[in-house]
Amino acid sequence: CMQPNSNKSSQNPNARTIETLQEMAKYYDQMQDQWRTLAYRRGISTLLKQKQKITTKEGAAALPYIGSRLAEKIEEIVLTNKLRRLDNMRDDPNDQILQLFLGIYGVGVSQANKWIQAGHRSLDDLLANAKLTDTQRIGIEHYSDFAARIPRAEVEAHGKLVRIALQNLDPGCEVTLMGSYRRGANDSGDIDLIITKKGASISALRTIIFNTLVPQLFSADFLKVELATSHRSNDGTKWLGASCLPNSNNWRRLDLLLVPEAEMGAALIYFTGNDVFNRSMRLLASKKGMRLNRRGLYRGVIRGKDRERLTEETLVEGRSEKRIFEILGVSWREPTERIC
Ligand code: DCP
Numbered sequence: 001c002m003q004p005n006s007n008k009s010s011q012n013p014n015a016r017t018i019e020t021l022q023e024m025a026k027y028y029d030q031m032q033d034q035w036r037t038l039a040y041r042r043g044i045s046t047l048l049k050q051k052q053k054i055t056t057k058e059g060a061a062a063l064p065y066i067g068s069r070l071a072e073k074i075e076e077i078v079l080t081n082k083l084r085r086l087d088n089m090r091d092d093p094n095d096q097i098l099q100l101f102l103g104i105y106g107v108g109v110s111q112a113n114k115w116i117q118a119g120h121r122s123l124d125d126l127l128a129n130a131k132l133t134d135t136q137r138i139g140i141e142h143y144s145d146f147a148a149r150i151p152r153a154e155v156e157a158h159g160k161l162v163r164i165a166l167q168n169l170d171p172g173c174e175v176t177l178m179g180s181y182r183r184g185a186n187d188s189g190d191i192d193l194i195i196t197k198k199g200a201s202i203s204a205l206r207t208i209i210f211n212t213l214v215p216q217l218f219s220a221d222f223l224k225v226e227l228a229t230s231h232r233s234n235d236g237t238k239w240l241g242a243s244c245l246p247n248s249n250n251w252r253r254l255d256l257l258l259v260p261e262a263e264m265g266a267a268l269i270y271f272t273g274n275d276v277f278n279r280s281m282r283l284l285a286s287k288k289g290m291r292l293n294r295r296g297l298y299r300g301v302i303r304g305k306d307r308e309r310l311t312e313e314t315l316v317e318g319r320s321e322k323r324i325f326e327i328l329g330v331s332w333r334e335p336t337e338r339i340c
């Protein structure tokens with residue numbers, strides 16, 4: 001992934017195979033089967049590096065990170081142009097209900113399986129018969145809204161509306177469009193915004209956003225609902241919810257991230273993604289004895305034999321995105337090139 005141009009899978013002689021394997025990886029990822037997801041991703045990254053088309057299981061199995069089972073699947077895709085395993089998963093009615101339920105905002109595998117085990121079979125069934133949290137109910141009522149892709153121009157319009165409202169309150173605040181938008185995508189799954197202000201503390205930012213901006217945007221009927229974060233409690237630096245442009249009926253998922261100036265570089269990396277790119281950057285940091293998260297790049301945690309911390313970690317860099325790349329020894333990648 002950290003190699004330039006590895007994302008140009010359409011020009012790869014194994015493009016068709018890779019595409020099918022990516023669907024398998026995505027499927028296993030949704031199932032939270034981390035082991036298979038990783039196995040598929042490693043196989044995909046091996047195939048991306050090949051200059052020739054891999055057509056036989058022997059040829060595939062000779063490559064790094066491709067075991068015999070994956071090799072057989074590669075041969076099957078080349079010979080039949082499909083993968084029975086993938087077709088079977090798609091035809092399984094329980095699996096289709098699982099996929100349906102997993103599409104509800106904030107719903108993971110365990111909740112979806114609980115509903116299936118309780119006999120629920122459709123969204124209407126859930127609305128009528130299941131005990132739902134407010135967030136789950138909204139996720140179901142706006143299922144197709146939240147499943148729809150948001151055109152790039154509309155992402156911009158939401159960002160602009162927030163920026164104008166915020167700068168009216170405080171001209172020093174800045175709003176940056178993040179996520180797939182910053183990677184150059186033509187459409188996005190949601191709208192990701194970073195809010196920052198030079199010299200402002202996180203508590204000052206919190207006050208203006210939560211006490212003033214958010215209530216004001218609710219009164220203006222731009223914000224529609226706040227959505228609870230399902231797991232890992234919010235530390236007060238995020239707002240998750242839905243927004244809707246004037247003259248539109250489409251509710252869109254909107255994420256606001258409050259970032260102090262000193263953490264802006266790390267936040268830019270984190271919130272640009274994509275998630276696979278982030279994982280490989282974090283892995284790289286840990287190989288170099290450092291740790292990367294959305295607040296900064298840290299060094300100096302020394303652990304004892306029971307992995308207890310012996311020294312506190314020190315911040316190496318948080319402010320500058322480019323410096324974090326440099327310190328990690330990664331050549332700069334434009335946001336549009338951060339697709340793994
Ligand atoms: N992110 C991450 N790991 C996660 C979730 C998010 O590293 N588990 C980071 C990388 C993502 C960014 O946050 O690019 C924004 O998250 P989104 O879920 O909004 O994903 P994208 O904006 O990349 O795609 P989409 O168009 O589907 O919103």
Ligand code: MG
Nearest residue numbers: 179180190192
């Ligand atoms: Mg996004």
Ligand code: MN
Nearest residue numbers: 179190192255
């Ligand atoms: Mn998001």
